[in-house]
Amino acid sequence: MTATVNDRNGVDTATLFATLDAVKAAPQAAAFQFRAHNEWVNGTHSRGQIRDFFGVGEERAHERTFTFDADHPAVLVGRDNGPTPVEFVLHALAACLTAGLANIAAARGVRLTEVRSTVAGDIDLNGILGLDPSVRNGYQNITVTFTVRGDAPPEKLRALVEQSRARSAVFDVLTNGVPVTLEIDAG
């Protein structure tokens, strides 16, 4: 496969740099709002849709609507119609670090040949079950294991992953937290 400078790692670096210049010239273009819609199906089973978002000054939509079921497995009194919500969080972290890695490698002229990762989260369900007030509801810790191969020395490849972490939106919200407001229409 022959890649050009404009398509290193499948990243259109010319457009990437042009986008950076455009945002430098008009910083308000970088104000985005992402959204997920959800409808309860039955029991712990719900169905989410991701389609619309706001960015670069206007309402936008993905090229198609993405639909994802979530559920609990039988061992957690569900019917396993989809992953658990907490597993989607781990998926999001892996995908964020990977996308950033590809962009950063392309920008720095490194050709990647393989990127794989596993994200594991340890959770004590005594928290959400309300059985032990000293146990938190969420993960106690998360471990990301990355394998990265490419045409650069190991230390340079490692630095690319570190830089991706330093610029990861999901890593930021998971490690630093984010204010969440809940509005309820009950009736």
Next chain:
Amino acid sequence: MTATVNDRNGVDTATLFATLDAVKAAPQAAAFQFRAHNEWVNGTHSRGQIRDFFGVGEERAHERTFTFDADHPAVLVGRDNGPTPVEFVLHALAACLTAGLANIAAARGVRLTEVRSTVAGDIDLNGILGLDPSVRNGYQNITVTFTVRGDAPPEKLRALVEQSRARSAVFDVLTNGVPVTLEIDAG
């Protein structure tokens, strides 16, 4: 549709309470590890798989492997092969609050007829683009809008949602943060 006490809201409350009793008797059964696996495809496009997990003392697997693509839309220099990673986070939060709501309503004898939600997250991409060091990488705030209908007064329905928030694993990690360790195999 005739529901029995054991299947209120599609929740098997007998099994739910039996599970609570089992964990009370053997708290270590509640130690779970969830995992997501990810493989880079091209550019900002990656593919995640959710299949194996540990819980109730042994390695387990979902009834099937769940596969999810993630990507950036064209406006963010991707090819829109899937939602962005940050959208998966919003989906996870909606699904977690909804599953908890159904369980809690069932346990309290409330029959739900409708649960819908939208989760919106505001993000300034000057952060991840590295253009403004005063801007964080992740969401600046997240707003959850819930619509809940059922056979209880509005205040009781509202209290169910509040209790779901109080016991939500995803709400906890997003609002309070979680330690994340990164291990890199580079070569």
